Amino acid sequence: MDDIPLSALVIGLCICLLISAFFSGSETAMMAINRYRLASKARQGHRAALRTQVLLDQTEKLLSVILLGNTLANTGSATLSALIAAKLFVDNEAAIGVSAVLVAFIILVFAEATPKVIAATHPEKFAFATSAPLTLLLRVFQPAVWFVNLFVGGMLQLLRLNQRNHGQQALAPEELRLLVLESGKYIQKKHQSVLLNLLELGSITVDDVMTPRHQMEMVDLDTPADELRRQLFTSHHSRLPVYSGNPDDILGILHVRKVLSLKEEEIDSDAIRALTRSTYFVPSGTPLFTQLQNFQENRRRLGMVVDEYGELLGLVALEDILEQIIGEFTTNAPQAGLRFEKQPDNTYLLDGATSLRELNRKLKLALPTDGPKTLNGLILEYFEEIPDAGTCFVLAGERLEIVQTQDRSIRMVRLYPHL
Known part of the structure; x- marks a missing residue:
């Protein structure tokens, strides 16, 4: 050396x-x-x-x-x-x-x-x-x-360790969600929003997006023929539930387009009954992703949501699920846009029947969604009674005021902006 x-x-x-x-x-x-x-x-x-x-x-x-x-x-x-x-x-x-x-x-x-x-x-x-x-x-x-x-x-x-467990592990949903959020410039903002909404479909149920029973537009076959024609000609929806006397007993679903094949004088309860399609029922609590697959497999666009006792709770459409993925893209009725009405003083007038998830998404709120599904239900749970009009309170960090109550429910609520 x-x-x-x-x-x-x-x-x-x-x-x-x-x-x-x-x-x-x-x-x-x-x-x-x-x-x-x-x-x-x-x-x-x-x-x-x-x-x-x-x-x-x-x-x-x-x-x-x-x-x-x-x-x-x-x-x-x-x-x-x-x-x-x-x-x-x-x-x-x-x-x-x-x-x-x-x-x-x-x-x-x-x-x-x-x-x-x-x-x-x-x-x-x-x-x-x-x-x-x-x-x-x-x-x-x-x-x-x-x-x-x-x-x-x-x-x-x-040491009883698995030597082969060294490959790339599958991502958990929360990890995949974080990956999408951190994608930054690699994914367009709209595409990023769609991907995040898709990941949430498994946790959202039909109860969150359904149209409540009292807001459903339906056709009563017991109605006189003239009134029945008027309802059909002025309907805001292309598919309508049909019943006879008892709204809880849905006989079927009518595609309004089929009525066009009839002459006006031919339109009556029997003709409408013949044009209806069998009712498709959806169990309450079904995840949206599962229901989307069910709609595809059964070739349906509309389902009636029922609870464990078979009671009618509301209606869920394919469009309701698609809007949870890509955002609102259609308005079926004029009153659909009146659930949020901004006032000159920057407050909002809210319909009590509005979905909490819809409020959170459109107004960037943080109202709890693990209990009641509507603003009316959330306020009733909070007070454990029907509050009087004019009652002001703070819920989930938001300042709210009861504007109008009717028929054991809250019809209108005012939302104040953050100071």
Whole structure:
């Protein structure tokens, strides 16, 4: 060793530091790379992405060859630094000790911290650049890697850990939601909103979006023929529930378009009954995503929501579900736009029958939706009685005032803006 020139030892030390930096950065880049973007590029035939994906599919071997190379490089660096110090400072133990600390600092900064930070900042570029050398090294050191993994596997079995559980795990709904929220400029704002709404379909039920029973537009076959014709000709909906005397007993669904095939004098209760289609019932509490699939499978666009006792609660249409995904896109009746009426003083007049989820979405509120589904129901639950008109209160951080009550329910509420 004494015959080796000092310059050769210094060059060897620099090479060992570079090799250590290579393995340190490779480890960080391989573990930090976006697996989904990597898979996308691999499917497009990107060669470096394909190599990187193959390496990550055998993580235990990849880590073994990286750690093996890093350990050898760091050991070589420590040995060469000791030889350099011995040549420069003969019989000076203090100087040799200082040089050892100095080399440790150099390894920490230049061979560990710096390459790891660079790799963490640009994991894709670093991983792609190192994938070819790592693939070659994995083949060259295959026997050594196998020998190391033999002991690693034994330790994992002793600790009862699953060695194969290293792949990209599936994202939970909340993680996927966060991924969409953080997509930023990569997804248009409207597309981002649609994706987020889709993720929420499983937690929203038909009760949240249905038209309540008392707001349903229906046709009574017991109505005189002239009045029946007037109802049909002035209807704001293309599909109407049909009943005879008792609104709880829905006989079927009438597509108003079919009435056009009849002459005006032919339109009566018997003709309407013949044109109705069988009623499609939807159990209360059905998730919207499930109901969307049910509508598709049953080729339906309208369903009557019933509770566990078979009592009619309301009506849910395909359009109601689609509006939860893409936002409001149609208005079936003139009164549909009167649920929120902004006043000159910046307050809002709200219909008591308005859905809480609709209020939260359109007015950016935070009213609780885990209990009652309408504003009227929420206020009644809060007071546990029917409050008088003029009553002011604060609910979920919002200032509200009862404007009008009628028939054991709250018809109109005023929402005050935040001060």
